[in-house]
Amino acid sequence: MVTKWSYKLLTGNEMIDKQHKEIFDRAAQMLNSGRSGKTKEEAASLVSYLEGYYDRHFAAEEALQKKHGYPDYQIHKDMHDRFSRGLTELKLKYAVVGASYGLAIETVLFMLEWLAGHIDKMDKAFASYIRDNQPVAQKPVSKSVRT
Numbered sequence: 164m165v166t167k168w169s170y171k172l173l174t175g176n177e178m179i180d181k182q183h184k185e186i187f188d189r190a191a192q193m194l195n196s197g198r199s200g201k202t203k204e205e206a207a208s209l210v211s212y213l214e215g216y217y218d219r220h221f222a223a224e225e226a227l228q229k230k231h232g233y234p235d236y237q238i239h240k241d242m243h244d245r246f247s248r249g250l251t252e253l254k255l256k257y258a259v260v261g262a263s264y265g266l267a268i269e270t271v272l273f274m275l276e277w278l279a280g281h282i283d284k285m286d287k288a289f290a291s292y293i294r295d296n297q298p299v300a301q302k303p304v305s306k307s308v309r310t
């Protein structure tokens with residue numbers, strides 16, 4: 164199970180890599196600090212922080228893909244959406260059995276595991292497409308100025 168960021172997760176796109184690393188670093192702070200003294204509220208707040216961060220990260224990737232006319236945009240977006248729905252279902256399930264530190268940590272691990280796989284299969288592919296297909300710079304419009 165991948166719970167730590169490593170160079171194997173690099174996509175080569177600076178903005179995207181920075182965001183991926185932020186997710187893993189935040190989660191690591193919680194996971195490595197151990198259970199002692201941590202409350203279920205703290206663990207739950209990490210889940211909500213990550214959830215919001217994932218949303219913003221997905222939006223940033225999708226905007227970048229649109230800007231560059233990425234041909235697999237829809238497939239990629241569907242994967243993001245499916246993950247978000249899965250997370251909502253998981254949280255609903257947890258709400259039924261009762262929130263706990265353990266369940267919050269399990270959710271974080273699930274989020275990281277999914278992200279690592281997604282980076283490897285999907286994000287690396289789109290980052291490399293963007294590298295190879297930079298938008299053509301617009302030619303400056305030449306203006307003839309009459310005096």
Ligand SMILES: [Fe+2]
Nearest residue numbers: 220224282286
């Ligand atoms: Fe990503």
Ligand SMILES: [Fe+2]
Nearest residue numbers: 224281285286
């Ligand atoms: Fe993605």
